[in-house]
Amino acid sequence: TQLLEQSPQFLSIQEGENLTVYCNSSSVFSSLQWYRQEPGEGPVLLVTVVTGGEVKKLKRLTFQFGDARKDSSLHITAAQPGDTGLYLCAGGGSNYKLTFGKGTLLTVNP
């Protein structure tokens, strides 16, 4: 069974701070996705990474896929209250299913 562990589980920071959240596994994934979910809504896809070592940037968000395709990180620069939400990583294997981590709940205080 493939498992994804996300850390930290909870993170509360002030507006303007930088932060990094992590997604780790002992399994190799063919792709890894990051989603953000707001309370009472469905997750929204932010990015997909597929190549070991790949880095993608989405405005103030930087996503990296580990060289061995077992881990990923999400770095947010100058966090804003609008970044508040549950950040979920999900790994894709050899079929069409995704394995989700339990998420990092981020609160950015104004």
Add this chain to the structure above:
Amino acid sequence: SQTIHQWPATLVQPVGSPLSLECTVEGTSNPNLYWYRQAAGRGLQLLFYSVGIGQISSEVPQNLSASRPQDRQFILSSKKLLLSDSGFYLCAWSVFGTREQFFGPGTRLTVL
């Protein structure tokens, strides 16, 4: 563009009552479809997925069942709800053969 709908948005049901949640996708053909349950706003548990009409794979033995009567319609059902069925139910779709999934708005189910 593609859109995904779920209804109802919220539902309160007594223990032992039946359940039917519906999910429909517009703007695409032959999608993969998924049902997830999310407890306490945390990780997603895959319940069922479907790669075509009438083709359902169950991930977790439980009190629920799924059906796909049409290409872009996915239904989650139960004959008799349990308290433990409470949760946030999410439907998702992906382009056949790909792994990026797109989620609906969810249904909040409370079983009393």
